[in-house]
Amino acid sequence: MSNLWKVVSIVTLIAVVFTAAAVVVTKSPVVNAQPAAADQTTTQTGITVSAQGQVQVKPDVAYINLGVQTTAESAKGAMDENSAIMAAIIDKLTSMGVDKKDIRTGYISLTPQTQPVQPNESTTPKIIGYWANNSLTVTVYDLSQLGAILDAGITAGANNINGISFGLKDNTAAQNAALQEAVKTARAKADLVARELGLKVVGVQNVQVQSYSVPGPIYVEAALPAAKGGFAGSVPVEPGQITVSASVQVTFSF
Numbered sequence: 001m002s003n004l005w006k007v008v009s010i011v012t013l014i015a016v017v018f019t020a021a022a023v024v025v026t027k028s029p030v031v032n033a034q035p036a037a038a039d040q041t042t043t044q045t046g047i048t049v050s051a052q053g054q055v056q057v058k059p060d061v062a063y064i065n066l067g068v069q070t071t072a073e074s075a076k077g078a079m080d081e082n083s084a085i086m087a088a089i090i091d092k093l094t095s096m097g098v099d100k101k102d103i104r105t106g107y108i109s110l111t112p113q114t115q116p117v118q119p120n121e122s123t124t125p126k127i128i129g130y131w132a133n134n135s136l137t138v139t140v141y142d143l144s145q146l147g148a149i150l151d152a153g154i155t156a157g158a159n160n161i162n163g164i165s166f167g168l169k170d171n172t173a174a175q176n177a178a179l180q181e182a183v184k185t186a187r188a189k190a191d192l193v194a195r196e197l198g199l200k201v202v203g204v205q206n207v208q209v210q211s212y213s214v215p216g217p218i219y220v221e222a223a224l225p226a227a228k229g230g231f232a233g234s235v236p237v238e239p240g241q242i243t244v245s246a247s248v249q250v251t252f253s254f
Contacts, residue, residue: 097149
């Protein structure tokens with residue numbers, strides 16, 4: 001073999017060696033150092049799954065929103081009447097054992113009432129009266145008293161019930177239970193995928209957690225037309241159960 005062919009063969013061999021080394025690095029990006037042993041290079045495969053867990057729990061607190069709307073020819077007249085009714089409602093609730101710290105004003109508004117103007121008229125609308133609106137939110141811990149509190153508020157003068165919502169004084173335990181269900185579901189999904197691919201889950205690369213509670217409000221405005229003189233009995237209110245949810249996104253290693 002001539003010297004020229006020897007040089008060409010040596011150069012080709014060097015190129016092949018460097019190319020092979022580059023492929024190994026690309027396919028084996030994770031290096032695990034272990035004591036008293038040479039570094040080990042491994043290939044890591046992952047799958048990302050999302051899952052949600054839910055638990056049903058009985059609420060232990062309720063929030064009632066009661067409102068009063070009054071009208072009068074003057075702004076002062078509308079507000080004075082409204083304030084007197086709201087004060088009577090608060091007195092009635094506190095006499096039933098509701099703590100004043102559990103009664104909070106929601107909003108107060110005063111709106112002019114104008115005389116209708118015909119489309120072809122260009123005159124400024126004339127104020128013929130005022131609407132006064134006031135609302136308060138009552139926090140109730142004894143849910144067996146919900147109906148009685150509603151009835152008392154309406155009897156004292158409330159003419160708007162804006163809704164009742166239920167919740168938990170402390171939702172930590174429920175959220176943790178929902179989170180456990182979410183993690184179990186995520187792992188089950190990953191195991192299923194791995195099994196179908198002939199693989200096995202060996203670890204976790206990343207976890208993202210988002211927890212939230214979704215209580216559902218109950219609206220009872222439909223009961224008001226029959227409530228001007230109070231209900232024949234306490235308003236029936238069923239708290240039912242609320243759903244507490246947790247969602248996770250987990251990247252598992254194969």
